[in-house]
Amino acid sequence: MSAAIRIEEEGALRRVIVANAAKLNTLNSPLLEALAAAFEVPEATRAVVLTGEGGRAFIGGADIREMGAIEEPEAARAFIARVHGACAAIRACRVPVIARIQGWCLGAGMEIAAACDLRIASADARFGMPEVRVGIPSVVEAALLPGLIGWGRTRRLLLLAETLDAATLEAWGFCQRVVAPEALDTAVAEWVALLEQAGPRAIAAQKALIRAWEDLPLREAIAAGIPAFAAAWEGEEPRAMMARFLHRPR
Numbered sequence: 001m002s003a004a005i006r007i008e009e010e011g012a013l014r015r016v017i018v019a020n021a022a023k024l025n026t027l028n029s030p031l032l033e034a035l036a037a038a039f040e041v042p043e044a045t046r047a048v049v050l051t052g053e054g055g056r057a058f059i060g061g062a063d064i065r066e067m068g069a070i071e072e073p074e075a076a077r078a079f080i081a082r083v084h085g086a087c088a089a090i091r092a093c094r095v096p097v098i099a100r101i102q103g104w105c106l107g108a109g110m111e112i113a114a115a116c117d118l119r120i121a122s123a124d125a126r127f128g129m130p131e132v133r134v135g136i137p138s139v140v141e142a143a144l145l146p147g148l149i150g151w152g153r154t155r156r157l158l159l160l161a162e163t164l165d166a167a168t169l170e171a172w173g174f175c176q177r178v179v180a181p182e183a184l185d186t187a188v189a190e191w192v193a194l195l196e197q198a199g200p201r202a203i204a205a206q207k208a209l210i211r212a213w214e215d216l217p218l219r220e221a222i223a224a225g226i227p228a229f230a231a232a233w234e235g236e237e238p239r240a241m242m243a244r245f246l247h248r249p250r
Helices: 029-037 064-068 073-092 108-115 140-149 151-160 166-172 181-197 200-215 218-234 237-246
Strands: 004-010 013-019 047-052 057-059 097-101 104-106 118-122 126-128 163-165 177-179
Touching: 004 029, 013 029, 029 073, 047 057, 047 181, 057 097, 057 108, 064 073, 073 108, 073 140, 097 108, 097 181, 104 108, 108 140, 118 166, 118 181, 126 166, 140 151, 140 166, 163 166, 166 177, 177 181, 200 218, 200 237, 218 237
Parallel strands: 013 047, 047 097, 057 104, 097 118, 104 126, 118 177
Antiparallel strands: 004 013, 126 163
16 A cells, blocks of 8 residues: 555544555645645544554654755755644644554654653654754744643753653653554543534633643633634534533433
């Protein structure tokens, strides 16, 4: 099978699969562009699960062969803009995106994972930001890492280029859950089921508000919640769901 981004629809769930297993699901320019497009989801979609093909890697990073052929700064700028474009599409997706991580999660793969809303990993997953070892800095959505794991741990990842295990990344707060390899799909399904139990408009509003909070000072972040709360009543979702709650069997 040639490298591709594969999309599978199952009810209200969209699966986005990086299908480049022979090269540890590394991302070249065509794959990055296709990955960004995969997060333009149908109205009925309630959640997206992003994963890599096979068991060896989530995303092994950006394509070193393509980067190694870059000869001037403008071509480098265009390539990294495509990495950012894929990350930005994930963050802009109106529904939650779950990173299902197995095997290697390196460099651009870790930036893609950081752009997701939730991260669940197999216990045998391995993480790293090895860019400095090949002569480049970690950039674009690596800037999300301090907010997820703190500045000291970010410096350790980016400057030392260590490979770290899933248990460490869970303790640091990067992964929200780590499970045995054979339990990964079950654990992902549990999270998808929880998302599907919530109000779709409420989930979309909550994701948008969380993204806004990242960029706002505390007072403004708190204030932004007032119009978001009021806007919930523009539809029937709160009244219908609260009525069901109040009249549930006891």
